[in-house]
Amino acid sequence: MSRIRICIIGSTGHVNYVIDGITGDSGVDVVGVAPGSEGEIVVQVYERIRSMGYLPSVFSDYREMLDALKPDVAVVACFFGDHAKVAYEAIKRGIHVFVEKPIATTFEDLAMLKAAYDDANVHLAAMFGIRYDPWFFTAWRAVRDGRIGKVRLMNAQKAYRLGVRGENYRKRELYGGTIPWVGSHAIDWLYWFSGEQFESVYASQSTQYNQDHGDLEVTGLCHFVFTNEVFGSVSVDYLRPKGAPRHDDDRIRVVGTEGVIEVRDQKVLMITNDTNGEEELPLLPKGQIFVDFLKQVRGEGVCLVSADDSFIVREACVRA
Amino acid sequence: MSRIRICIIGSTGHVNYVIDGITGDSGVDVVGVAPGSEGEIVVQVYERIRSMGYLPSVFSDYREMLDALKPDVAVVACFFGDHAKVAYEAIKRGIHVFVEKPIATTFEDLAMLKAAYDDANVHLAAMFGIRYDPWFFTAWRAVRDGRIGKVRLMNAQKAYRLGVRGENYRKRELYGGTIPWVGSHAIDWLYWFSGEQFESVYASQSTQYNQDHGDLEVTGLCHFVFTNEVFGSVSVDYLRPKGAPRHDDDRIRVVGTEGVIEVRDQKVLMITNDTNGEEELPLLPKGQIFVDFLKQVRGEGVCLVSADDSFIVREACVRA
Numbered sequence: 001m002s003r004i005r006i007c008i009i010g011s012t013g014h015v016n017y018v019i020d021g022i023t024g025d026s027g028v029d030v031v032g033v034a035p036g037s038e039g040e041i042v043v044q045v046y047e048r049i050r051s052m053g054y055l056p057s058v059f060s061d062y063r064e065m066l067d068a069l070k071p072d073v074a075v076v077a078c079f080f081g082d083h084a085k086v087a088y089e090a091i092k093r094g095i096h097v098f099v100e101k102p103i104a105t106t107f108e109d110l111a112m113l114k115a116a117y118d119d120a121n122v123h124l125a126a127m128f129g130i131r132y133d134p135w136f137f138t139a140w141r142a143v144r145d146g147r148i149g150k151v152r153l154m155n156a157q158k159a160y161r162l163g164v165r166g167e168n169y170r171k172r173e174l175y176g177g178t179i180p181w182v183g184s185h186a187i188d189w190l191y192w193f194s195g196e197q198f199e200s201v202y203a204s205q206s207t208q209y210n211q212d213h214g215d216l217e218v219t220g221l222c223h224f225v226f227t228n229e230v231f232g233s234v235s236v237d238y239l240r241p242k243g244a245p246r247h248d249d250d251r252i253r254v255v256g257t258e259g260v261i262e263v264r265d266q267k268v269l270m271i272t273n274d275t276n277g278e279e280e281l282p283l284l285p286k287g288q289i290f291v292d293f294l295k296q297v298r299g300e301g302v303c304l305v306s307a308d309d310s311f312i313v314r315e316a317c318v319r320a
Numbered sequence: 321m322s323r324i325r326i327c328i329i330g331s332t333g334h335v336n337y338v339i340d341g342i343t344g345d346s347g348v349d350v351v352g353v354a355p356g357s358e359g360e361i362v363v364q365v366y367e368r369i370r371s372m373g374y375l376p377s378v379f380s381d382y383r384e385m386l387d388a389l390k391p392d393v394a395v396v397a398c399f400f401g402d403h404a405k406v407a408y409e410a411i412k413r414g415i416h417v418f419v420e421k422p423i424a425t426t427f428e429d430l431a432m433l434k435a436a437y438d439d440a441n442v443h444l445a446a447m448f449g450i451r452y453d454p455w456f457f458t459a460w461r462a463v464r465d466g467r468i469g470k471v472r473l474m475n476a477q478k479a480y481r482l483g484v485r486g487e488n489y490r491k492r493e494l495y496g497g498t499i500p501w502v503g504s505h506a507i508d509w510l511y512w513f514s515g516e517q518f519e520s521v522y523a524s525q526s527t528q529y530n531q532d533h534g535d536l537e538v539t540g541l542c543h544f545v546f547t548n549e550v551f552g553s554v555s556v557d558y559l560r561p562k563g564a565p566r567h568d569d570d571r572i573r574v575v576g577t578e579g580v581i582e583v584r585d586q587k588v589l590m591i592t593n594d595t596n597g598e599e600e601l602p603l604l605p606k607g608q609i610f611v612d613f614l615k616q617v618r619g620e621g622v623c624l625v626s627a628d629d630s631f632i633v634r635e636a637c638v639r640a
Contacts, residue, residue, distance in 0.1 A: 152529060153539040155475065155555050159575070202522040206549035209472060209577045219473040219575070221551040223543035229526035231541040233553045235475050241579045243595040255479070255539070257529045259561045275563040 003029045004294060007071040009062045009086055010036035010078030011045040012168065013100030017129050018075050019048060021290025028294065032069045034059040036078025036086045037174075062086060066093050073098060073297060077127070079168045080176040084109035091116045091124070098293050101126040101184050103314050105176035110318060114311050125293050125303050126310035128188045130250065132292075134283040136189065137304075139252070139261050139268045142281060143193055148272060149258030151194045154232035156186035159249040162211060162218065162238040170214030178217035178236055179205055180317040186234040187222065187320065188305075188313045189252050196226035198312065203320040210238070222320045234320075323349045324614060327391040329382045329406055330356035330398030331365040332488065333420030337449050338395050339368060341610025348614065350374040352389045354382040356398025356406045357494075382406060386413050393418060393617060397447070399488050400496040404429035411436045411444070416617050418610060421446040421504050423634050425496035430638060434631050445613050445623045446630035448508045450570065452612075454603040456509065457624075459572070459581050459588045462601060463513055468592060469578030471514045474552035476506035479569040482531060482538065482558040490534030498537040498556055499525055500637040506554040507542065507640065508625075508633045509572050516546035518632065523640040530558070542640045554640075 006028055008015060022028045033046045033056045042058065049056050059065035066074065066089065074090035076083055077100040084104035087097045091113070103126050104110035117124055130136055143151060160182060168174045175181065191198065201224050205217040220236040240249055253262045259272030268281040287304070295301035326348055328335060342348045353366045353376045362378065369376050379385035386394065386409065394410035396403055397420040404424035407417045411433070423446050424430035437444055450456055463471060480502060488494045495501065511518065521544050525537040540556040560569055573582045579592030588601040607624070615621035 150529065152526070152559060153541065153555060153557050155477065155553070157475065157573075159580070202543055204543070204545055204549075204551050206472070206551070208549050209470065219549075219551060221473065221543060221553055223522055223524070223541060223553070225524055229524075229528050229539075231524050231526070231539060233475070233541055233543070233555060235473060235553060235573075237473050237575050239472060239575050239577065239580070241591045241595070242593040243579075243597060244591050245597045253477075253555075255557050255559050257559060259563075260479070260559065271561045271564050273562040275561070277563060277565045 003027050004073060004297060005029050005031045005069070005071040006073045006075060007032040007065055007069055008045055008075045009034055010040055010076060011042045012040065012079055013077030014127050014129055015045055015075065015077050017127055017290045021288045021294065025294070030054040030056050031071055032057050032059060032065045034062040034065045036062055036076060037082045040078055063089055066090060066095060071095060076100060079174045080181060081105050081174050084113045088113050088116050091120050091122055094120055094122060096123040096297050098125055098290060099127065101128060102176050102180040102317060103310055104318065105180055107318055110314055117307060123296050124307040124310060125305045126314070127289065128185065128305045129289045130185045131192060131304050132287040132289050134286045135263045135266045135268050137287060138281055138284045139263045140193055141284060142261055142270060143254055147259060147270065148254065148256030148261050151254055151256050152230055153255040154190050154193060155253045156189050156232065157235045157249065157251040158182045158186045159237050159240040161240045161242065161244065161247050165213060165216065169216050172215040175216065177205065179203060179220045179222060179320045183220055183222065183234055183236045183320065184313065184317045186236065187316050190224055190232035190234065191313055191316070193252065193254050194226050194230050194232065196228055196230045198224060198316045199227055200225045201316060201320045323347050324393060324617060325389070325391040326350045326393045326395060327352040327385055327389055328365055328395045329354055330360055330396060331362045332360065332399055333397030334447050334449060335365055335395065335397050337447055337610045341608045341614065345614070350376050351391055352377050352379060352385045354379040354385045356382055356396060357402045360398055383409055386410060386415060391415060396420060399494045400501060401425050401494050404433045408433050408436050411440050411442055414440055414442060416443040418445055418613050419447065421448060422496050422500040422637060423630055424638065425500055427638055430634055437627060443616050444627040444630060445625045447609065448505065448625045449609045450505050451512060451624050452607040452609050454606045455583045455586045455588050457607060458601055458604045459583045460513055461604060462581055462590060463574055467579060467590065468574065468576030468581050471574055471576050472550055473575040474510050474513060475573045476509050476552065477555045477569065477571040478502045478506045479557050479560045481560045481562065481564065481567050485533060485536065489536050492535040495536065497525065499523060499540045499542060499640045503540055503542060503554050503556040503640065504633065504637045506556065507636050510544055510552035510554065511629070511633055513572065513574050514546050514550050514552065516548055516550045518544060518636045519547055520545045521636060521640045
């Protein structure tokens with residue numbers, strides 16, 4: 001089988017998922033790099049790829065790159081407001097797309113992308129890489145194995161340090177919003193853990209006390225109702241203090257009919273009707289989202305994040 | 321100063337707050353005990369009070385008791401749907417009221433009670449005794465002292481074991497609902513910690529998987545918006561597993577502009593911009609809500625739970 005040819009468009013999101021995913025994989029070739037948004041600098045991505053032994057061409061226009069190189073896979077990770085447009089251009093050309101979330105920040109963009117995807121015969125996955133973090137994957141596995149019974153109630157949390165962020169975070173048309181950006185992971189967890197469908201969402205965001213970060217919301221709260229009267233909250237903030245031990249404080253608590261499982265401090269804690277007190281679950285090994293995506297492209301497996309998941313979670317985020 | 325004469329009406333709620341509060345206080349006398357709801361048994365309360373050396377009279381009708389004994393303070397803790405009616409009868413007679421929450425389960429009852437209170441010159445406090453738990457009080461003190469800056473976002477949680485509960489939990493007209501009953505504590509915390517006013521609430525509850533407990537909702541989720549774009553979630557459930565180390569799993573996480581404070585596992589954990597990692601705060605000594613209420617009745621202090629607090633939180637609960 002010939003090598004999978006990859007183009008990277010943009011340098012803003014989690015390109016490291018791709019770097020990590022192709023490390024040690026002799027079946028891929030990174031053939032091109034281009035910016036996806038006006039003003040985006042890709043020299044660092046280019047040098048990183050070069051240092052891995054690839055010789056990608058650099059283009060200033062990603063459409064020209066796609067037409068000239070005809071890659072198998074396009075990695076899209078530019079300014080958030082441009083994801084949909086860039087992914088659309090790739091899909092239209094029959095190229096598989098591994099795209100940073102949010103895959104769209106408006107209903108129009110989402111509908112356009114979904115229509116193009118439905119017409120094409122390509123694979124698409126959003127970069128919900130946190131599903132592959134051992135603590136989240138281990139907890140999800142336990143829930144899927146029925147260890148806490150039926151999921152009834154979930155509380156998810158994303159908390160980041162703010163620091164000082166660039167212009168692309170300060171303008172809503174570039175950034176898209178804190179719930180779609182930071183919150184989308186947690187919204188994805190609710191959907192992924194519950195196995196239910198979204199029914200409604202009620203959400204609030206605030207830019208107050210954002211330390212001169214323009215449109216950037218620093219607090220947000222969402223209330224989701226899923227099928228079968230399953231409920232889920234998502235709390236999002238950029239107020240994690242400087243004194244915190246890690247950048248992020250990602251959590252989920254999943255309440256089931258037979259037990260409660262929590263991810264906190266990168267640990268998985270479970271109490272069930274059968275356990276005596278709280279049990280810390282041993283972590284499963286770390287998976288790689290891009291490795292799984294490549295397997296799917298090769299027809300050898302299924303990525304944990306399906307295209308349907310990507311579209312459904314995206315719609316929930318935009319609604320929120 | 322003469323002794324404060326107390327009547328106890330009902331045996332359903334946290335009468336232990338009163339028992340604990342009067343222990344060692346030679347300035348009080350418990351003069352009467354009566355049921356507050358049809359079918360309520362008060363013999364155990366009577367015997368408990370007797371064993372403390374008091375000689376209360378027992379009445380079958382609490383109105384007759386109030387008229388005959390003319391106490392200074394009525395403690396109201398009967399079936400939840402009857403709290404407002406019984407408290408109203410006491411207030412009308414100019415008697416101070418220490419009442420189990422929910423102080424009302426309908427808007428009509430709440431309005432009736434509020435009008436009677438406004439016309440009377442009495443003290444009233446709802447039994448939000450958890451404010452006096454050292455971990456909550458310590459965290460609140462730290463927030464009030466400005467250690468986390470301005471409060472912006474809060475996540476509160478109440479989780480109880482279900483076990484097997486009596487009829488008064490299974491019928492909505494007696495029970496009032498899980499958000500007003502269990503949730504009210506957490507709703508009170510949001511209000512108490514934030515120092516903001518309620519603006520709106522969105523709430524969901526479900527009776528699914530309540531193990532034949534009739535109308536009893538076993539999961540609930542509330543989304544509150546306060547003044548100044550402060551948000552707060554309340555997650556409530558009766559699904560705490562049998563294997564859990566304690567009956568309750570009460571938590572709050574308060575995110576401020578300068579730090580984050582959490583109550584969890586009866587501990588207070590704080591991270592601020594100035595601390596290095598997470599700090600566990602030493603707990604302040606346990607206060608007694610009824611001791612404070614008696615001080616207020618004596619004109620010697622102010623209870624942490626004001627009448628205004630009681631009415632405002634109650635309105636929020638009924639709306640939820």
